[in-house]
Amino acid sequence: MEKEGSSGKLYEICLRRHSARPEVLLEARQEAETSGARFEKILLDKNLVSGADMVLAFSEYLNIPPIELQHFTPDPQLMELVPREMLQRHHMLPLCRCGQMLTVAMGDPFDIIGMVSVHDHTGLDVVPVIAPDREITDLLQRFTREPSQHLEDILRDVAESEVEVGSAQSEEVSLEEMLESAEEAPVIRIVNSIMVEALRKRASDIHIEPMEKNVRLRYRIDGMLYESPSPPKHLQAAISSRIKIMANLNIAERRVPQDGRFKIRALGKEVDVRVSYLPTVHGEKIVMRILDKSSLASSLDALQLDPKALANLRFAISQPHGMLLVTGPTGSGKTTTLYSALQELNQPDVNIITVEDPVEYQLFGINQVQAHPEIGLTFAAGLRSILRQDPDIVLIGEIRDGETASIAVQAALTGHLVLSTLHTNDAAGAIARMVYMGIEPFLLASSLLMTQAQRLYRKLCPACKQAAKIPEELLQANHIDPAPFQDTMIYQARGCPKCNNTGYKGRGALMEILMVDERIRELILKNANAGAVSARAVEQGMLTLRDVGLRRVSEGLTTFEEILRCTGGE
Secondary structure, eight states, X not given: OOHHHHHHHHHHHHHHTTOSOHHHHHHHHHHHHHHOOOHHHHHHHTTSSOHHHHHHHHHHHHTOOBOOOTTOOOOHHHHXXXXXXXXXXXXXXXXXXXXXXXXXXXXXXXXXXXXXXXHHHHOSEEEEEEOOHHHHHHHHHHHSOOGGGSHHHHHHHOOTTTOOOOOTTOSOOOHHHHHHHHTSHHHHHHHHHHHHHHHHTTEEEEEEEEOSXXXXXXXXXXXXXXEEOOOOGGGHHHHHHHHHHHTTOOTTOOSSOEEEEEEEEXXXXXXXXXXXXXXXXXXXXXXXXXXXXXXXXXXXXXXXXXXXXXXXXXXXXXXXXXXXXXXXXXXXXHHHHHHHHHHHHOOTTOOEEEEESSOOSOOTTOEEEEOBGGGTBOHHHHHHHHTTSOOSEEEESOOOSHHHHHHHHHHHHTTOEEEEEEOOSSHHHHHHHHHHTTOOHHHHHHHEEEEEEEEEEEEEOTTTOEEEOOOHHHHHHTTOOSGGXXXXXXXXXXXXXXXXXXXXXXXXXXXXXXXXXHHHHHHHHTTOOHHHHHHHXXXXXXXXXXXXXXXXHHTTSSOHHHHHHHHTTO
């Protein structure tokens, strides 16, 4: 391809696309003709045109698809197909493989030698796409570092002779030896790498589990646990001690559970990490919960709910007093929903106080109390004190007993808006649970505004989801009518580098919202069972968790299998 021809054509495209001022483009073209340098290189080197604009110009000129890589995670197996030196030299990044075709992102689409080199090395047909050179460079720096920077390679590189630490169950190891082993460079690198890997993979929890002959490392991503290369068994005690030092825990105590927390900064984020130690027969099991405040929904709108569910939820939190109960199993997003409501309610003219165990996210402008049952600061005791602090809105982390339930109901009846959580399977079950805790039905009917059940479902990866047939046998087995799905596009999970080959990326909420109106109050006063309350609510338009989930399937957001998994026997 001739330089002048490409320069002239690119100049015209940039001019037409208004990539820069005409005089700037003309000056760059004249410089290219005088010096023999490439027109596009002059524009990029002098920051006259943005990388994204140049990619679009290249795409139009060469008729090659453009791509953005800001949120892309390379597939380690694909990265191993091509030597890292070749990728760095030609500024290329393998994106996906389909049969004998390898799609490669290129920063310089004129680099024919690079394409031929990759073809010769892999034997695959190279399909180029164009990406901003800076994005490719950043990803290559992050994912083709020296072996000491990669978790898998760190674990491979740590030799048995590098650190000698006693058995996890040995009580003869001195405190000095434990401290020394925890500060060894390989141990620090391993722990740091485990944390960074968790942030890269969007993990919510890290599990480090000692077994008899190895240490198991797993990450919880979108609610599911995935195994990762394991740290060496002989470094088990040293890794445990290192994390204890970070969380300011007692490294000499390995017989009782311990809890702590610390902050880390990595990949442009600052996150809190909550640590829990549990002694097992083979050593201490460590679970680290990653609390990333940046992932919190800033308002109810950010939860991406059904219009009706959003309207009901917003109506309930706008009431001056009453009680809202959010129910669901552990990890179903109850705290996120309540925090989103609090952030919407958080105005200078209201006093919001919470009592939680533990305080997961620290929110600006909200008074948060950490419960300490061991010293008598239970939910009930904290709630009594809170009510003397002139609150407008009160959040109780969880109603666990009759005493807390009774105080919460009294607070709702005396002019406070009370938000809390319960562990029940559905929205109607929250009413039965409160009555079981000893709350009189007439008090509950007067105070309750809304109950809500929720679950989290995994969203299909938009990059790799593929059309599928309606699984009629599956629907029949679960008593679901396939007729409503005949005219909709149904998808199934496939897996690609962008979603770590899981087929799913990110999660959404399913919400079953039961608004307490006069008819529901009548049933509460009659002490009706949960089934009768739920049936009445459905008659009045309530969508069950299963109904909401099936709507998400028909919208192409997830799969039948995922909805049936997360709604269970609803």
